[in-house]
Amino acid sequence: MKNLLSVLLFLSFQVLAQNEPITKYSETITQKDLLEHLSILASDALGGRETGKAGQKMAAAYIAEQFKNLGLVGPVKNGGNSGFYQPINLYTSSPGDIYIEVGKKRIVNDYHNMVYYGNSPTSGVLTNSIVFVGGGTEEDFEGKDVKGKIVLTVSSSNRSWRDVAEVAEELGAVQLFVVNYDTDEGFAGYASQMEHYLTNGRLSIDKPKEGKSGVFFLKPSTAAELLGVKSADLTSGKKISSVEVTYSVSINTKVLETENVLGYLEGTDLKEELVVLTAHYDHVGMDDGKIYNGADDDGSGTVAVLELAEAFVKAKKEGKGPRRSILFMTVTGEEKGLLGSEYYTKNPVFELKKTVVNLNIDMIGRVDPEHTDSQNYVYLVGSDRLSSELHELSEKANSTYTKFNLDYTYNDEGHPDRIYYRSDHWNFAKNNIPIIFYFNGVHEDYHKPTDTVDKINFELLQRRTQLVYYTAWIVANRDDRLVVDKLQSQQVDSK
Secondary structure, eight states: OHHHHHHHHHHHHHHHHTOHHHHHGGGGOOHHHHHHHHHHHTSGGGTTOBTTSHHHHHHHHHHHHHHHHHTOBOOEEETTEEESEEEEEEEEEEEEEEEEEETTEEEEOOSSSEEEEOSOOOSSOEEEEEEEOTTOOHHHHTTOOOTTSEEEEEOBTTBOHHHHHHHHHHTTOOEEEEEOOSSHHHHHHHHHHHHHHHHTOEEESSOOOSSSOOEEEEOHHHHHHHHTSOGGGGGSOOOOOOEEEEEEEEEEEEEEEEEEEEEEEOOSTEEEEEEEEEEEOOBOOEETTEEOOOIIIIIIHHHHHHHHHHHHHHHHHTTOOOSEEEEEEEESOGGGTSHHHHHHHHSOSSOGGGEEEEEEEOOOSSOOGGGTTOOSEEEEESTTTSOHHHHHHHHHHIIIIIOOEEEOGGGOTTOTTOGGGSSTHHHHHTTTOOEEEEEOOOOTTTTSTTOOGGGOOHHHHHHHHHHHHHHHHHHHHSSSOOOOOSOOOOOOOOO
């Protein structure tokens, strides 16, 4: 069956290779245009495009204006009008008064003794018993009643605290305390990093609600003090008695307004089906007076979407438009946890069941250290995870037109970086929509102020954009919808 599929795809590509329009409109994707767009979007004037800040708003306005000038339709309904913006209210949560008390001893969320990770407040001040479960193995839980109580675990390389949390929740525990470092010194380094991350506020789509709170991470000596034992006792296997504690979590919440930017091109006879092309246009803003311009991450993907839109619009104006409709979407909040794409898939402008593929672009303008001597490459992630047909089609598109060395290193399900779950395509993939993620790998300027326009390889950016174009063209114009022959198991991760 697979051999037959390959033969049919080969024959279809033989025809496509002789089809002038597919190459003609790819030529509208130029280094000059990419440079012009990127010089604006990654300029100092936009201040790093942090979600909800002025620079992100300026970038959204620029993208919407480009979509409008091209003749794309703003598909987002707002009352009796429609437009290019899909408005999103995000909730930014920062720690308020958070503490644990044992007797007269109070431990506060000071990033010295304790780090609280979560964005939901407790329903007032709570009193409960701590049950110590050591490393959190099945044997550690045996004979211990944790229902309605707090579980305290010491995580290790053999047993993640997340695994312990899952078991504890199944057994009815209401709260988790974690000792995640062997020494106080190790915890100090972790706490310092988390302080920078958490005090700036965490963003979410849903407003934080009272109920099950987050996780309390404790310094080893602090956890031992809570339990009335020595630090060494935490890992000695010694039986540790339950103790009663009082704790409370309050969260400060504000609303942050942001928006996805959508441009729609209607197809012809298959217009009810949709090809979605995405890139995130936000970045991380400024820190200590330095601007994080984000030229590669993800200015490169954003300008690629603009050039892809131009190519398909020109084709349609000349009577060669796509059979399926195309949604060009630049999303917000990726750097805060894939929030813009999550919002879209939960509040789709077009039914998700009509979306046949998502081609997502996040960093395609640079070369990573692994390819300094072989720069004719691009990483592809996810092409075979849901549709083997999409993978075959993508391979043929490349071998016929762009001839990159396609690198599937990050597509390995066992790869520790778990890239498949770390950009906006994931929110489509988890809804069983076939995806391809285009990526150049991590380089020395990733998330640094030095990710600037002058570092971009515009010849590679152009050709990688053209690869996305050829793949999108073929998917948009083929007779049959892509076959989904695998289903996505639900997993969660963050960037």
